[in-house]
Amino acid sequence: MVFDANVDSEFGKPQILIGPNAIYDANKMREAIANWLLCTEQPFKTVEDDMYVKMMKTANPLFEKVCGVTATSDCFKVYEHKKKKLKALTKVASKICLTTDCWKSSHQKIEYMVITGHFIDQNWRLQKRVLSFIHVPPPRTGFDIAECIYKCLKEWEIEDKIFTISAYNATYNDRAWWNMHKLKYRVLSMMARDVLAIPISTVAYEATFSVGGRVIDPYRASLAPDTVHMLSCGGDWIRHLHRVKKKLKKEESPTEIWNFLSFNLEFRLLY
Numbered sequence: 001m002v003f004d005a006n007v008d009s010e011f012g013k014p015q016i017l018i019g020p021n022a023i024y025d026a027n028k029m030r031e032a033i034a035n036w037l038l039c040t041e042q043p044f045k046t047v048e049d050d051m052y053v054k055m056m057k058t059a060n061p062l063f064e065k066v067c068g069v070t071a072t073s074d075c076f077k078v079y080e081h082k083k084k085k086l087k088a089l090t091k092v093a094s095k096i097c098l099t100t101d102c103w104k105s106s107h108q109k110i111e112y113m114v115i116t117g118h119f120i121d122q123n124w125r126l127q128k129r130v131l132s133f134i135h136v137p138p139p140r141t142g143f144d145i146a147e148c149i150y151k152c153l154k155e156w157e158i159e160d161k162i163f164t165i166s167a168y169n170a171t172y173n174d175r176a177w178w179n180m181h182k183l184k185y186r187v188l189s190m191m192a193r194d195v196l197a198i199p200i201s202t203v204a205y206e207a208t209f210s211v212g213g214r215v216i217d218p219y220r221a222s223l224a225p226d227t228v229h230m231l232s233c234g235g236d237w238i239r240h241l242h243r244v245k246k247k248l249k250k251e252e253s254p255t256e257i258w259n260f261l262s263f264n265l266e267f268r269l270l271y
Contacts, residue, residue: 082238093121219266
């Protein structure tokens with residue numbers, strides 16, 4: 001399946017879905033289905049449901065049924081396609097702030113770490129994207145956490161763009177950055193412990209972990225960590241692209257954006 005770069009548009013601009021001389025395109029339909037699966041956290045097997053197929057054939061008799069395996073593959077392709085477009089945004093960003101926290105799946109009984117990137121784009125809009133939703137195996141030491149973050153930076157090629165890394169009230173994250181240097185930086189370590197406990201983006205974490213809970217439900221507890229990562233990140237990117245929001249919080253106002261940047265600047269100076 002080859003994706004058409006003009007199928008979607010950045011920041012959810014209106015697009016013409018059906019033109020006057022439109023011809024049914026099975027590949028575009030599969031891409032649209034993959035976007036829907038990612039955006040709404042639907043199980044892959046949904047595409048095999050008899051009533052779903054009947055509905056789609058009612059809308060267009062030319063619709064071709066796909067299996068869950070094909071839908072999974074299509075979702076991974078959409079994920080890679082969207083990742084390339086997001087990399088183009090992060091490439092032109094001057095600085096990127098990271099927030100991170102850990103979450104344990106009650107169904108899989110394993111722990112994940114989410115890394116969210118915050119940056120101002122060329123149009124002075126605050127952008128917030130989930131960059132990683134990765135399984136962190138035991139013993140989850142400070143070194144393990146730091147290693148996962150570094151791998152994320154390398155993968156996104158943003159090692160030289162990081163302005164701050166803020167941890168949300170997590171003991172593991174505290175050890176990853178300050179515990180190993182507490183003897184060398186005694187005062188700063190104590191200050192950082194207080195600063196790092198301040199909730200920077202509680203709603204962002206709640207939203208991401210809520211998605212994780214829906215992705216890893218009792219019926220999909222066997223999902224591989226790579227698939228969970230793809231579903232969590234890809235769904236976040238597509239919801240931002242098409243302005244599909246969870247209605248958890250009002251839009252960030254200019255004051256909130258300034259408060260966020262001011263806090264990170266203050267922390268950077270302390271560091």
